[in-house]
Amino acid sequence: MLVWATLRLSEKFILLLILSAFITLCFGAFFFLPDSSKHKRFDLGLEDVLIPHIEPGKEGKHNAGQIIIHGQGGHDEHRNLVCLFLQMMKHAWDSYRQYGWGHNELKPLAKKGHSTNIFGNSQMGATIVDALDTLYIMGLHDEFKDGQEWIEQNLDFSVNAEVSVFEVNIRFIGGLLAAYYLSGQEVFKVKAVQLAEKLLPAFNTPTGIPWAMVNLKSGVGRNWGWASAGSSILAEFGTLHMEFVHLTYLSGNPAYYEKVRHIRKLLAKMDRPNGLYPNYLNPRTGRWGQHHTSVGGLGDSFYEYLLKAWLMSDKTDTEARKTYDDAIEAIERHLIRKSNGGLTFIGEWKNGHLERKMGHLTCFAGGMFALGADGSPDDKAGHYLQLGAEIAHTCHESYDRTVLKLGPEAFKFDSGLEAVAVRQNEKYYILRPEVIETYWYMWRFTHDPKYRQWGWEATQAIDKYCRVSGGFSGVKDVYSSNPTYDDVQQSFFLAETLKYLYLLFSGDDLLPLENWVFNTEAHPLPVLHMANITLPGSQNQG
Numbered sequence: 195m196l197v198w199a200t201l202r203l204s205e206k207f208i209l210l211l212i213l214s215a216f217i218t219l220c221f222g223a224f225f226f227l228p229d230s231s232k233h234k235r236f237d238l239g240l241e242d243v244l245i246p247h248i249e250p251g252k253e254g255k256h257n258a259g260q261i262i263i264h265g266q267g268g269h270d271e272h273r274n275l276v277c278l279f280l281q282m283m284k285h286a287w288d289s290y291r292q293y294g295w296g297h298n299e300l301k302p303l304a305k306k307g308h309s310t311n312i313f314g315n316s317q318m319g320a321t322i323v324d325a326l327d328t329l330y331i332m333g334l335h336d337e338f339k340d341g342q343e344w345i346e347q348n349l350d351f352s353v354n355a356e357v358s359v360f361e362v363n364i365r366f367i368g369g370l371l372a373a374y375y376l377s378g379q380e381v382f383k384v385k386a387v388q389l390a391e392k393l394l395p396a397f398n399t400p401t402g403i404p405w406a407m408v409n410l411k412s413g414v415g416r417n418w419g420w421a422s423a424g425s426s427i428l429a430e431f432g433t434l435h436m437e438f439v440h441l442t443y444l445s446g447n448p449a450y451y452e453k454v455r456h457i458r459k460l461l462a463k464m465d466r467p468n469g470l471y472p473n474y475l476n477p478r479t480g481r482w483g484q485h486h487t488s489v490g491g492l493g494d495s496f497y498e499y500l501l502k503a504w505l506m507s508d509k510t511d512t513e514a515r516k517t518y519d520d521a522i523e524a525i526e527r528h529l530i531r532k533s534n535g536g537l538t539f540i541g542e543w544k545n546g547h548l549e550r551k552m553g554h555l556t557c558f559a560g561g562m563f564a565l566g567a568d569g570s571p572d573d574k575a576g577h578y579l580q581l582g583a584e585i586a587h588t589c590h591e592s593y594d595r596t597v598l599k600l601g602p603e604a605f606k607f608d609s610g611l612e613a614v615a616v617r618q619n620e621k622y623y624i625l626r627p628e629v630i631e632t633y634w635y636m637w638r639f640t641h642d643p644k645y646r647q648w649g650w651e652a653t654q655a656i657d658k659y660c661r662v663s664g665g666f667s668g669v670k671d672v673y674s675s676n677p678t679y680d681d682v683q684q685s686f687f688l689a690e691t692l693k694y695l696y697l698l699f700s701g702d703d704l705l706p707l708e709n710w711v712f713n714t715e716a717h718p719l720p721v722l723h724m725a726n727i728t729l730p731g732s733q734n735q736g
Contacts, residue, residue, distance in 0.1 A: 369689065458513070
């Protein structure tokens with residue numbers, strides 16, 4: 195009180211103004227969760243399909259407003275984490291809005307726009323599209339409206355730009371579809387279909403396996419120069435199914451469904467070395483490239499989408515489930531091992547040799563195993579839930595064994611080192627979401643409080659070491675107490691990392707997993723009740 199008394203009237207006014215703004219932001223967060231009895235019917239041409247609809251700003255206090263974390267020593271800590279996640283999201287978004295608006299991403303130290311070759315040379319507002327559903331879910335509706343207005347007025351796909359088919363599909367089409375399903379705003383559906391039409395020429399190959407890149411204006415496609423023998427990448431052409439099924443469902447155009455059905459049928463006919471899917475497939479010859487198998491980069495989301503195709507079909511796509519189960523059985527046999535220190539890890543298969551290294555990207559698999567536990571063959575649900583928990587533990591160790599308590603890009607399990615990066619070019623953290631994604635799935639299926647504790651640890655580390663005045667940046671060395679920044683605020687930080695953290699500390703009735711399936715960029719798409727739906731073109735598929 196003595197400090198308050200010594201302040202001038204103007205200073206008191208400013209402090210009260212700041213305090214009132216903070217209270218308003220936090221208080222508003224309590225009132226956006228959906229009433230679980232409410233659903234919104236969209237005019238999708240199918241009267242019997244109910245799409246769960248989030249109605250923000252309505253009744254019901256946010257049950258994550260007061261969070262209980264069971265910390266060390268068994269003491270419960272009550273923290274208003276919702277406010278922190280909202281503040282982090284607003285800092286990331288507002289910085290992008292101020293310094294990089296319309297650009298694909300942001301350089302938060304240089305305070306200017308940023309882009310990479312996956313988006314071509316165009317300003318397509320990747321961060322805007324990628325962040326839309328997170329803004330909506332968090333109840334940040336002024337920001338959501340700003341993003342919607344930019345999309346309505348500026349998002350143009352007739353540009354002369356060569357883009358990654360995979361990245362544009364998961365970030366743009368996935369983001370637009372999720373924004374449509376959540377908000378009901380027609381513009382998002384229209385834009386998603388317009389963009390998808392621009393991707394179709396990528397499938398004009400001798401095998402129907404798409405090129406990695408396509409020019410949005412000319413339709414000319416090609417593959418990455420670094421890929422084995424001109425091959426397409428398993429995780430790229432294998433991560434289209436969810437979005438393309440929804441595109442056919444919404445547009446009535448059978449082409450999207452037919453393209454992904456063809457890919458699945460082609461893969462089903464091919465021999466697989468040791469039951470494993472190599473990461474490279476030549477779209478001209480239909481033959482595998484280098485025999486390199488990974489559940490991390492180059493392979494990861496192919497397996498994820500097999501499982502999620504089954505879930506998204508209301509568990510009627512049994513072909514997808516069987517393909518997933520067979521693939522996971524081979525992965526368990528050849529890639530999953532336990533270290534000398536008792537850590538379960540997923541290695542990489544290279545030309546008959548197991549490399550005892552695991553990538554940050556691979557850490558998503560803990561959540562995948564948990565998500566796929568129910569419905570697994572031979573009553574192995576408990577086994578796969580336990581496997582998910584072991585992978586989550588290993589990935590937490592990769593964070594905990596660093597100085598910054600943030601995980602490296604890759605970590606090894608040999609020469610006496612476990613869950614630690616060895617090479618300098620594997621020590622960076624670029625705001626990746628996969629470990630937090632697994633924490634969220636494990637929390638949803640087990641409600642073990644350690645997953646919230648681990649998520650809180652990651653939140654503190656990100657906020658302490660990655661926050662800069664102009665947004666959030668990746669760091670180049672998680673083992674250094676004075677890390678340098680990479681000066682990139684990735685669009686997936688807003689789409690995935692912050693969304694999964696927010697969901698981790700929210701109730702299970704926010705985007706329940708029986709109604710929603712998340713694409714590999716964390717964009718939620720509704721389950722389609724396929725028993726009541728005939729997709730255009732499906733009757734022509736064998």
